[in-house]
Amino acid sequence: MARSITYREAINEAIAQEMERDERVIVMGEDNVGGTGSPGEMDAWGGVLGVTKGLYGRFPDRVMDTPISESAFIGAAIGAATGGLRPVAELMFVDFMGVCFDQIYNQAAKFRYMFGGKAVTPVVIRTMWGAGLRAAAQHSQSLLSVFTHIPGLKVVVPSNPYDAKGLLIQSIRDDDPVIFAEHKMLYDTAGDVPAESYAIPFGEANVVREGDDVTIVAIGRMVATAQEAAEQLAGSGIQAEIIDPRTVSPLDTDTILESVENTGRLVVVDEANPRCSLATDISATVAQDAFGSLRAPIQMVTAPHTPVPFADSLEDVFIPDAQKVANAVKTAVEWKK
Amino acid sequence: MTGTLPTSVTQELGPDALLQAYRTMRTIRDFEERVHEEFAGGDIPGFVHLYAGEEASATGVCTHLDDRDAIASTHRGHGHCIAKGVDVKAMMAEIYGKSTGSCRGKGGSMHIADLSKGMLGANGIVGGGPPLICGRALAAKQLGSGGVAVAFFGDGASNQGTTLESLNLASIWNLPAIFVAENNGYAEATSSSWSVATDDIADRAAAFGMPGVIVDGFDFFAVYEAAGEAIARARDGGGPTLIEVKFTRYFGHFEGDQQLYRADEVAQAREKLDCLKRFRGRVTETGQLTGDQLDAIDVEVAKLIDESVVEAKAAPKPGPDDLLTDVYVSY
Numbered sequence: 001m002a003r004s005i006t007y008r009e010a011i012n013e014a015i016a017q018e019m020e021r022d023e024r025v026i027v028m029g030e031d032n033v034g035g036t037g038s039p040g041e042m043d044a045w046g047g048v049l050g051v052t053k054g055l056y057g058r059f060p061d062r063v064m065d066t067p068i069s070e071s072a073f074i075g076a077a078i079g080a081a082t083g084g085l086r087p088v089a090e091l092m093f094v095d096f097m098g099v100c101f102d103q104i105y106n107q108a109a110k111f112r113y114m115f116g117g118k119a120v121t122p123v124v125i126r127t128m129w130g131a132g133l134r135a136a137a138q139h140s141q142s143l144l145s146v147f148t149h150i151p152g153l154k155v156v157v158p159s160n161p162y163d164a165k166g167l168l169i170q171s172i173r174d175d176d177p178v179i180f181a182e183h184k185m186l187y188d189t190a191g192d193v194p195a196e197s198y199a200i201p202f203g204e205a206n207v208v209r210e211g212d213d214v215t216i217v218a219i220g221r222m223v224a225t226a227q228e229a230a231e232q233l234a235g236s237g238i239q240a241e242i243i244d245p246r247t248v249s250p251l252d253t254d255t256i257l258e259s260v261e262n263t264g265r266l267v268v269v270d271e272a273n274p275r276c277s278l279a280t281d282i283s284a285t286v287a288q289d290a291f292g293s294l295r296a297p298i299q300m301v302t303a304p305h306t307p308v309p310f311a312d313s314l315e316d317v318f319i320p321d322a323q324k325v326a327n328a329v330k331t332a333v334e335w336k337k
Numbered sequence: 338m339t340g341t342l343p344t345s346v347t348q349e350l351g352p353d354a355l356l357q358a359y360r361t362m363r364t365i366r367d368f369e370e371r372v373h374e375e376f377a378g379g380d381i382p383g384f385v386h387l388y389a390g391e392e393a394s395a396t397g398v399c400t401h402l403d404d405r406d407a408i409a410s411t412h413r414g415h416g417h418c419i420a421k422g423v424d425v426k427a428m429m430a431e432i433y434g435k436s437t438g439s440c441r442g443k444g445g446s447m448h449i450a451d452l453s454k455g456m457l458g459a460n461g462i463v464g465g466g467p468p469l470i471c472g473r474a475l476a477a478k479q480l481g482s483g484g485v486a487v488a489f490f491g492d493g494a495s496n497q498g499t500t501l502e503s504l505n506l507a508s509i510w511n512l513p514a515i516f517v518a519e520n521n522g523y524a525e526a527t528s529s530s531w532s533v534a535t536d537d538i539a540d541r542a543a544a545f546g547m548p549g550v551i552v553d554g555f556d557f558f559a560v561y562e563a564a565g566e567a568i569a570r571a572r573d574g575g576g577p578t579l580i581e582v583k584f585t586r587y588f589g590h591f592e593g594d595q596q597l598y599r600a601d602e603v604a605q606a607r608e609k610l611d612c613l614k615r616f617r618g619r620v621t622e623t624g625q626l627t628g629d630q631l632d633a634i635d636v637e638v639a640k641l642i643d644e645s646v647v648e649a650k651a652a653p654k655p656g657p658d659d660l661l662t663d664v665y666v667s668y
Contacts, residue, residue, distance in 0.1 A: 026479060062479070067509065072502035075468020076475055079486075082457060083407060083476030102499070106462050107469060115450040115458060116441035117663030151664050175666035203668075250668050 002194045008051050008187040010161035011126075014168035015052065015088060017197045019059050022086060025172055026062045027055055028073055029090025029126075036065035048092055049128070049187055070100035074125065078108040078177070081123035086172060091127040093139045094181065097146070108177040109152030124171045124178045130221055131271060131308045131319050132185040140308035140315075142272035144219070145281065147179045148249045154178045154202060155249040159223040161191040163246055166200030173199060183221045203250035207259070211239030214265040214329050217256055217282050218242060222269040222320060229325035238333055240267075248278055256282065257290045264295035265332040271319050274302040296335035299328035350400075350561070352630075355620055358400055358557060360634050362392040362613055364425060365416040367642045369588070372415070372432060375646060376592040382434055385446045388416030390555075390587035390603075393612035394519050395420035397560025398487060398580075401568045405484030407455040407473040409466030411519075412447050413586070414459025417489050423451040429645035435652035442655040443663065455484075463524075464497025466490055467516060471503050474512035474577075485513040485571045493524030495538045504545040504579065513571035515564065516579045519554065521586040526598045539581035547577050554584030555610040558619065585610075 005013070019025045033056040034045020043063075046053025056063040066073035070091060077089035091097060097104065104125065111119035131140040147155045154176050158164035164182070171178040208223060209230055218226035223244045230240040241259050245251055260266050266286050270279040279300040286298060301320045309315050350358070369389040376385050388395070391413070399408065399420035410417035418428055423439060431438025432446050439449050450458035457473065460466050470488035477484035494500050495518050507514040518538040520529055535541060542549025548570075552563045560582060567578035585606040589596045620626040 024480075064510075067502075067505060069502040069506060071499045072468045072471060072506040075499065075503070076472035076506060079409075079457070079469030079472020080476040080479075081472070082452065082469070083473045083486075084480055084482075085472075085476045087472075102462055102465065103468055107460075107465055111450075111458070112665065113663045114440060114444045114448040115452065116439065116443050118440070119450070119452055120666060154665070154668075176668075 001196075002192040004190045005161055005193050006188055006190045007161045007164050007182070008049070010165040010193050011051050011168055011182060012053065012055065013193070014165045014172070016055060016058065018169055018172040019055070019062060021197070023062070024084060024086045025088060026064070026080070026085055027052060027059075027088045028064045028066050028077060030066055030068055030092050032090055033063055033065045047090060049184065051182070051187070052090070070096055071103060074100040075103035075107065077123050077125070078103055078121060081121045082111070082119060086122045088124045088126060088172060091125050094127040094129040094143050095138050095141050097127070097143060104153070104177070105150045109150045112176070113152060120175050121177050122175045124168070124180050126180045126182060128184045129181045130183040130185060131303070131315060132221070134310065134312060134315060136310040137307040142270070142303070144179070144181055144248060145272060145277045148278065148281070152177065153249060154247065155181065156202065156247045157181045157220045158246065159183070159186070159220050159244050161189065161193045163200060163206070165193050166198050167246060169197060170199040170202060174202070181220070185221050200246070202247045203252050204246065205252035205255040206244045206246055207241065207255065208244050209240065209242040211241040212263055213239045214241070214267060214332055215256070215259040215263045216240050216242045216267045216269060216325065216329065218244060218269040219248065219278055220271070222271055225320060225322050226269050226325055228322035229329065232322060232326050233329055238329060240329060251282070253285055253289070256286065260286050260290045261293040264293055266294070267299045267301060267325065267328045267332055269301045269320055269325050271303050273305055274300060275305060277302060296332040299332050301325050301328045352626060354400065355626055356630060356634065358396050359616060359631055360638065361396045361420050362557065362616065363634055363638045364641065365389070365392045365395065365419050366613060367638050368415060368419060368425065368429070371642050371646060373588060373592065380650070381432055383445050385432065385592045386413040386590065387586070387588040387592065388413050390606060391519060391521060391584055392416055393557040393560050394517065394554050394582045394584070395489070397557050398515070398517055398564040400561055401565055402455070402485070402487070404455065405477065405482045406486065407457055407470070407484065408487045408489060409457045409470045410459045410489050411466065411491055411494065412459060412461055412463070413491065414449060415446070418449050418451070418456055418459065421456040422454045423449065423456050425641060426645045426648055430649040430652050433649040433652070434654060435649055436655045436659070437648075437652040441659065443659070464490065464494040464499040467494070467500045467503035470514055471506050471510070471512055474507065474514035475510065477513055483572060485515060485568055487515045487517060489517045489519060491524065492518065492520040492522070492529035492533060492538060495541070496532060501541070504541070504547070504577070507577040508545045508547050511574070511576045513574075514577040515567045515571055516577060517564070518579065518581045520581055520583050523590065523598070525590045526594070537581055539579055542579035547579055549579045549581065551581045551583065554582035555606070555612045555615060557612055557616050
């Protein structure tokens, strides 16, 4: 039975249902209980934005606070995954990957290959990404392309509550290391989510909107921005097809290529910095594999090549908005040799 | 709580266990001496870091371990692999980059692993292992397996944040973890007497609320004793221990290292301190084993190492199709 819950609640419910189903699932992270060692309520915080709130009360032996010590506890989650547990570790902000990245990309990502196919590392690293919270340069980045670059990692980017639940359940059941990227501006968005457990397979893009004039591939929070743009464009008689990849590693290139073969135009919308990004990666794939179908140059709508600014007047122009997306679509549709 | 354990404590090890300990140390020594020769001959690709001289550490610790237990190792990992029971022929084949290797030729010397033996891999990243060992210890605790997890790391890694963070985490989570700092005097070519701010690495244990001990790393029995106490405490729920093992490595940081940074300490160590010589002297003096028994193991090990090299050289390399496999369980 579906009912409307938030992205935050969907993630919490996915974890709880998997913990209920499989006692090997453990949760760890900074303030994930929130309150260990203090006299107050034990799960006072339940994560810095409350995503794991209430789990400690239900699973007191399997939800643990960690010190602010990302190298040690992200590494511990990875080590525990090789030892029979299925840890869900929270790297609070993706920006903090810098203090623990070795454990992710040199250890977890490489075990299986480096050890000749004999290692299984079922760890999920949940992490909060994206701009919009006025959190400035060190708490707002979109570093998913860095993880996507690394063979051995899977990278999951839910854009709505339904996908968040189904993709997180799949992530926990998956036998490879998964980076599960939660956009901080989506936590309070709501949508219909079935109460029962379900898993969404990786590598299957969601065609959010169908259209014949242009393909828009949008990542994470930008899916909603693309939808807003598509509504505007429909008023001008332009029908955009919107594709949400849902996972960027693996990436469902087939769905993207098929769409571009139909529309002949591609706009990629990604709030990350533009260089060596998901936008450039998807654009290059289409340029290489669907060049003959393209009727206009590929357009990329991204943040500029700057850190994320603090002032709202700056951050608001840093993040791609519906107008920029609509303008890019018009550039593609109106392009002539 | 830092202190030096006496080395004269009589051990409960019977003849079979003593022979096995000697066999392990002799296998490590011969393996490394042979890799040294073969590398010089140009047949072995890549980087190789040899463990010769340090055999008593891996052996003294791993003699206490069984299938419940896991270890993480370092770039100087061959000895830990052998002591944890990784197949010697598969190891040699891996070092030659052959498809019959422990990692099917995809890892090499710095990444030899055998998860089925609880050997989490040699590790090309200095300080890479301690966080992983916190995780293995956590898994053992959560699953109630009775297992412990041991991180071997060097004096170089003792200065890495990953190591110091792991000591703290293991302590606050009260994990069945043992941290074995193998101090061979040099992080690559830089002396630990300069790079480690405390007099001894074991001094750092106090900062993390755990016992710290210093052991003569040339003495199997001293390592065995210290490790036994730490491992028993960990299995009993008593939390982690930091053991500093001091010795000298017999070869350079890596093969090809001219070692201009050190004087004649290796010749001295080989002559006066060597763990195999001391072990032999000790067990024959006490009458626990005879020289003939040990000689027989020397012959047996020499044959094994010869066969390992012959078979490794003859084994096929991985084929081009192997390039793309083993990245994911599913993708």
